[in-house]
Amino acid sequence: MVGEKLTAAALDAVLASIALPVKTLPVCTVAVEDAGEGIPGYVLLLEGESAESAKVATALDSALQQHFHYQLARNLEQLAPLRCVIHPDMRERYLQQCRERGMIEGNIKMESLQYWPGELPVWLRHSQASARAVGEAVL
Numbered sequence: 027m028v029g030e031k032l033t034a035a036a037l038d039a040v041l042a043s044i045a046l047p048v049k050t051l052p053v054c055t056v057a058v059e060d061a062g063e064g065i066p067g068y069v070l071l072l073e074g075e076s077a078e079s080a081k082v083a084t085a086l087d088s089a090l091q092q093h094f095h096y097q098l099a100r101n102l103e104q105l106a107p108l109r110c111v112i113h114p115d116m117r118e119r120y121l122q123q124c125r126e127r128g129m130i131e132g133n134i135k136m137e138s139l140q141y142w143p144g145e146l147p148v149w150l151r152h153s154q155a156s157a158r159a160v161g162e163a164v165l
Contacts, residue, residue: 027057027066027141030099032090034139040089041070041138046082050074053116054137060145067106069146073116083110111150123147 037055046052053071061067070086072079087108091097099105113119117136124134127142145151
């Protein structure tokens with residue numbers, strides 16, 4: 027999006043190297059033009075139940091910073107810190123979002139990395155705000 031050169035293969039390798047919360051499954055990492063603060067960013071979508079979204083996001087963002095171009099984009103504040111949202115029905119929410127973006131049901135695939143132009147969907151912004159509030163309460 028801003029020259030960070032992040033590929034699905036690189037993301038998959040880094041995701042495999044971090045510890046995900048028990049009983050969570052990766053659904054997709056979405057690249058969005060506006061991650062909530064007017065700058066592009068990535069959001070990892072996990073299905074399950076856990077209050078560890080901030081911990082996962084920090085671990086994944088740190089691991090991705092081993093890639094020079096990702097780290098440079100973060101250091102130049104061209105790219106927002108990676109975020110994570112965990113929801114019990116994330117796969118269905120992901121599929122619904124794909125349908126709303128005009129994809130045909132039979133063409134929708136669970137991709138590890140997908141680009142969503144524009145802002146985050148409202149439901150995802152609310153989920154992020156709730157996750158941040160939980161993370162701040164724990165701190």
